[in-house]
Amino acid sequence: ELREKETLLRKWSVLDFYPKDIFKHPYTKTKMGVIPQAVDNAYLEILKNSDLISVHEVYHTREEIGLLVTYPRKAQLEAKTELAKAHFSIVWYAFEEAPSIELKKNLETQKAVVEAKKKVLDDLQEEKDLLRKLQLSAEVTYNELQKEQAKNELVNGQHVFVLQGWLTTRAVDDVEVQLKEKLGEGEYVFLPLEIAEEEYEEVPTVLENNAFLQPFENLTEMYGLPKYGELDPTPYTAPFYLAFFGMMAADLGYGALLWLGTFIMLKFFHFDKGMKRNLKFFHLLSYPVMIWGIIFGSAFGADLPFQPLSLSNDLITIMILSIIFGVIQIMVGLSLGAYSNLKKKAYADAYTSHLGWLAIITGIILYVLGSMVLNISWIATIGSSIAIIAAVAIVVVTVLTSENKWGGLASGLYNLYGISGYVADVVSYTRLMALAVSGGSIASAFNMLVGFLPPVARFTAGIFLIVALQGLNIFLSFLGAYVHGLRLQFVEFFGKFYDGGGHALKPFKTYEKYVDMKQQKSE
Structure with missing residues (x-):
C-alpha cells in the first residue's frame, strides 16, 4: 500500500504546496488530473488552446500527462466540456500535506516497515523451536479437521456405523490388516465390492506408475485422467516426449545447465511433492537434450568437433x-x-x-x-x-x-x-526438425554477433551480452519444446486411442506441508 502511494506521490512531488489550498479559491476552480499521452500531444493542445482553461504541466509518462487545470467558476460547464474532449480524469488527493512532504514521510514509513519486518524475521530465527511447534500444530489441526469431516460421511446408528468409499486395489489388504489390528475380529465387517460396468463413470482414477514414469503423469493429468478401465497413456507417452523434447531443444550446453540446475534444487533444497515431481520431470528431460546435442554436435550454438548430423548441412x-x-x-x-x-x-x-x-x-x-x-x-x-x-x-x-x-x-x-x-x-512432426534448427541457428547467430565486437568489448560487455542472449534462447528453446511436445502428444498421439475425462481419487489425507509422510505397509 505504501509503495502504491509512493508511485502516486513521486509523480506529483514537484508540487511544494498543499493542492487543496488552491482548490478553494472563490473565483477560480483548480483540479488535479491526468490526460492520455497522444501523438503530437493532441489532447494537451486542446486544453492549451482553450480560452477558459489555464494548464500547468506537472509530469509526463509514456501513458499519461499529469496536469493542474484552472478555470473560472462562472464558466464551469463550458470548461468541463473542453476537459471531457481531452479525456481529462480527476486525481483525488487524499493526503494531509504537500506531495513533496508526503513523499518524504512515505519513504520514512517504508524504511520503518522494512526494519520492523527484519526484526520479526530475526526474532523468528531465534524461535526456531517455536516455529517448528507451530508447523507441527498446523499439521495436526488439519488432520483432525479431516477426521471430523470424515464423520459427516458416515451412516450412524446407535450401535453401528457404515462407511463406504473408494480404495486402490493394492490398499485393500493393508486396510483390512489395520482394521483387524485396531478393532479385533468380530468388531467389523470389511466388504470389497465388485464394480459394475454402469458404475464406471463414477469410479475415481489413481495413476500407478514406477518412479521413473511418475513425473510424466503431469502430462496425462493436464490432458485429463483416464476413466476407470481405460488405458493409462503415461508409459507410452513418456519415451516419445523425452525423445521429442530432446530433439527440439538439442544442445549439449543447454541440457547440461538444465541437468545441473534441477540436480542442485533436488539435492539441496526442500520442496513439496508437486514441485519435486516437476523438477524430476525437467531433470529427466535434460538427458535427451544432451544426447541430441551430441548427435547434432552443438554446445551453446558452437559446433563440436564431431557432428553425426549437422543442423545446417543435413536438414533433409x-x-x-x-x-x-x-x-x-x-x-x-x-x-x-x-x-x-x-x-x-x-x-x-x-x-x-x-x-x-x-x-x-x-x-x-x-x-x-x-x-x-x-x-x-x-x-x-x-x-x-x-x-x-x-x-x-x-x-x-x-x-x-x-x-x-x-x-x-x-x-x-x-x-x-x-x-x-x-x-x-x-x-x-516436421516441427521437430524446425525447432531444432531454429534454436541452433539463433544460438549461432548470438555467438556471431558477440564475435563481431572489438576484443575489449567482447571480453567485457560481450560476456554479459552473450549470457543474456543465450539465456533468452535457452528459455525460448525449452518453452517451444515443452509446448510443441505437448501438442504432438495431445493431438497426434492421444487422438488415436485416448479419451480421458476421468476424475481423480480425493482421499482423506494428511496435510504434509511441513512434514512428509511415508506409507508403511502392514505386515
Missing part, C-alpha cells in the same frame, strides 16, 4: 528422421486404440478406426521403400496391395455393421477421407 535427413518418429508414434497410437477396442469387444471399430489404418500405413511404407528407396518392385507391389485391400475392407466392414447399407457405404467412403488427416499428422 533430420526432416526424414522427424517424419519417421511421427509415423512410429502414430502407429503405436493406432495399436493402443485397437487393443482398447478389442478389449471392449468392439471388433468392427477396432478394424475400421485402427487396424485397417495400421494396414494402410504399413502398405504405404512398403510401397515407398520398394519404389523409392530399395528399387525392388515386388516390395512396392505387396505394399500397394496391402493398402488397397485394407482400404476396401474398411468400407466393407462399415457396410456390414450398418443397419442402413447405403448409409454404411457413404460412412465407409468418408472414413477413407481420413487419409488427409493422417498426412497432416505426419507433416506436423
